Amino acid sequence: MYDVFFWFKESKIVIPGVKGRHLFMHVSDIHLHVWDELCSEEEKMSAINRENDWIRGKENFAASSGEPFGDAQKIRSTEAFEKILFLAKELNPEALLISGDTLNYMHPAGERYLKRKLAEYKNNTGRFICVPGNHDNKDLDGIWTTKLSVHEFDGFRIAAVNDTTNTVDDQTLSELESVCNEGVPIIILCHIPLLTEYCKEELIDAGRYFFVDPESADETGKKFVSLAENNSSIKAVVCGHLHKYIYCSLTPEKPQIIGSQGMAGAVDLITVCGD
Numbered sequence: 001m002y003d004v005f006f007w008f009k010e011s012k013i014v015i016p017g018v019k020g021r022h023l024f025m026h027v028s029d030i031h032l033h034v035w036d037e038l039c040s041e042e043e044k045m046s047a048i049n050r051e052n053d054w055i056r057g058k059e060n061f062a063a064s065s066g067e068p069f070g071d072a073q074k075i076r077s078t079e080a081f082e083k084i085l086f087l088a089k090e091l092n093p094e095a096l097l098i099s100g101d102t103l104n105y106m107h108p109a110g111e112r113y114l115k116r117k118l119a120e121y122k123n124n125t126g127r128f129i130c131v132p133g134n135h136d137n138k139d140l141d142g143i144w145t146t147k148l149s150v151h152e153f154d155g156f157r158i159a160a161v162n163d164t165t166n167t168v169d170d171q172t173l174s175e176l177e178s179v180c181n182e183g184v185p186i187i188i189l190c191h192i193p194l195l196t197e198y199c200k201e202e203l204i205d206a207g208r209y210f211f212v213d214p215e216s217a218d219e220t221g222k223k224f225v226s227l228a229e230n231n232s233s234i235k236a237v238v239c240g241h242l243h244k245y246i247y248c249s250l251t252p253e254k255p256q257i258i259g260s261q262g263m264a265g266a267v268d269l270i271t272v273c274g275d
């Protein structure tokens with residue numbers, strides 16, 4: 001029995017030819033607020049006040065999407081993160097996937113904390129892949145990059161893409177196109193969901209802030225959505241940002257798994273397999 005803080009969604013990404021079953025644990029939007037002994041009083045009070053705002057904020061998101069929320073979820077973001085790392089240790093996924101807004105804002109105490117915690121995780125438990133979110137869209141050395149990064153698994157890759165400005169940069173797009181041309185199946189991990197005709201109905205009510213919209217995005221953003229939709233190497237998208245769980249599809253064959261708020265206990269267990 002797992003900690004009552006958590007609630008789970010399970011899904012499958014089928015990639016023909018992949019051997020065996022590959023478990024990934026996905027969380028998003030943890031919105032960490034951290035203060036420590038190195039903080040000034042001002043930094044500490046800012047983190048405490050913002051944290052208190054988000055205790056109400058995450059409850060409001062949960063209420064509006066009808067997701068679980070009770071006393072078990074009214075905990076500090078660092079406590080939530082430590083529970084998430086403990087769960088990952090128990091479940092031992094092939095990688096822990098974190099799709100952005102891990103920090104509520106770039107702040108030195110948060111950056112120190114995250115580097116220390118994820119270094120411990122890497123040393124003691126295993127792999128993690130993080131992308132930045134719109135709240136934390138600057139490079140964090142050794143944790144995430146705003147550039148494309150590609151991670152190898154047995155028979156497929158996970159491409160970590162920075163789409164935090166509701167588009168991608170030219171370099172990311174051209175590198176992603178090159179990687180796609182190599183023909184190895186790819187799962188995209190990004191922060192902001194992608195809107196296609198096929199998933200419009202599920203996403204449109206959230207509003208344009210919450211997806212990469214090929215109608216309003218710049219040229220690079222349009223090409224990014226089109227690549228994800230049409231390139232046969234890209235098999236699925238895993239993302240967050242909505243603070244609400246949605247399982248939808250870019251096309252009938254390409255699932256898009258939108259994780260809810262990790263700071264309120266949402267966890268996706270994603271199995272990648274060949275059939």
Ligand SMILES: [Fe+2]
Binds near residue numbers: 029031133135241243
């Ligand atoms: Fe968020």
